[in-house]
Amino acid sequence: MTAGSGDWRRQQERSNLAILRLMVWISLTFGRGIGRIVLRSIAVWYLLLAPRARRASLDYLGRVLGRKPGWRDSYRHIFSFASTIHDRVYLLNDRFDLFDIEIVGAEALQAALARQPGALLVGAHFGSFEVLRAVGQRQAGLKVAMLMYEENARKINSTLKAINPRADEDILPLGRFDSMLAAHDRLEQGYLVGMLADRGLGDDARLPCDFLGQPAAFPVGPWRMAAMLRRPVFFMAGLYLGGNRYQIHFEPLADFSAVGRGERDAAMQAAARAYAERLADFCRRAPCNWFNFFPFWHQE
Secondary structure: OOHHHHHHHHHHHHHHHHHHHHHHHHHHHHOHHHHHHHHHHHHHHHHHHOHHHHHHHHHHHHHHHOOOOOHHHHHHHHHHHHHHHHHHHHHOOOOHHHOEEEEEOHHHHHHHHHHOOOEEEEEOOEEOHHHHHHHHHHHOOOOEEEEEEHHHHHHHHHHHHHHOOOOOOOEEEEOOOOHHHHHHHHHHOOOEEEEEOOOOOOOOOEEEEEEOOEEEEEEOHHHHHHHHHOOEEEEEEEEEOOOOEEEEEEEEEEEOOOOOHHHHHHHHHHHHHHHHHHHHHHHHHOHHHEOOOOOHHHOO
């Protein structure tokens, strides 16, 4: 990367943060209703001026809906994504009164935590992780940390500070020599440690799994880490159901606590395929909640 390219990206990031701060001010000053009116304009702008993302959206929607999608479908998809980002403004400022939130599957998660401290949550770029983290922490007394690649962690921290400088987000960077140790320490303290398993870095090992009727490459890294940490794994999803409604799901997915070293590879592959199956099921339940706006089935 040239110095000029790096400068351009930093300038773009600062510009995006400035727009975000303006949106935060509008939303907190004039309320969620006015904020969502502005949000609709942003979604239309994105639909018209981001053709690559629009094509990826239409490709995905065609697979999940079982019919040819139109621009209106893609607009709903983009607006759902924008809504979850917008609602983060209120969740990080403790405005839970604005939302109707249902939690499904917390009993199984609590039972697993009673047997052993800590559990792994494996999700996707699907719905709202923020509603899951915030409500889990506030209502169920669950401590949640998130494993992310270092560059993503830096960007997320910048975004959180733009929304609320006092926001407390426990983010553990991946790709460092102490990442595994940091995750293990949180688990021993009774944390839920979350990972997103539908997207990896370019050089990550991948496993082909059937996903919405066609093989797709899912990263192996999250399952390798889960096997090494030897904890039960739950699929997590914070579905956005429109308006102010969210539904948080926890579902048992795999348990590496008793898997022997010689059984790890088979257990990892089984967990990855079970994950792809659960993600596909949730995509069918709430099609506009999967937020991968790139050609997912055509990754190199």
